[in-house]
Amino acid sequence: MGERGLHCVALACSPRKDGNTALLAREALRGAASAGSTTHLIYLQDHHYAPCMACDGCFETGRCVIEDDAGPIYQHLLAADRVILAAPIFSMGICAQAKMFIDRAQQFWATRYLLYRPVIADAARRPERRGIFISTAGTRMPDVFAGALQVARYFFKILEVRLVGAYCYPGVDERGAILKHPWALGEVYRAGQELGSERPAVPVS
């Protein structure tokens, strides 16, 4: 019986692969790796996926009928012990790229609430799944992150991941502007370290 470390997957949702949320996601993953986690970064921008068609095709099986890149990405997220969702604010909400992907989690809503099955079947053999949300917004408008946070909470809940932190930075607009805020990069690095530092509760062979 061997022990495996935690596996941490980050989903970077911005179309800017070198943008603010992607930089923060990479920093959080660096922190997780420094604590012994294996890490994997997925840029949604590299993938092709359709929006949910509301066809109800998942209602009887818990599986989406659309065959595209969303399926394999969700497999990565289901296999992870730690999940980082990084997405900017567009038009006062989570960016469309993230929202379109999250709508495809309707299959897990069907699994839980129509089929009464767990999304994570082998939960007893795994540590509690945990995750954080990372976002940036160009303005400092009150409640600029409120809508995105609602969506992020839904995403983590439906994937059976406990959301343990939200790192949202207002007033960060142009590409790479977050580099002028080293304290923010340090904050997500430490959050990643904390996420990646716990060993699984049950050793996995």
Ligand SMILES: Cc1cc2nc3c(=O)[nH]c(=O)nc-3n(C[C@H](O)[C@H](O)[C@H](O)COP(=O)(O)O)c2cc1C
């Ligand atoms: C289409 C679009 C819509 C945006 N809408 C908002 C907005 O409603 N409020 C806001 O504060 N910033 C808005 N922004 C600015 C982004 O939130 C900001 O530039 C952010 O740091 C981008 O993160 P990224 O580099 O990870 O993509 C918008 C940017 C774009 C491209």
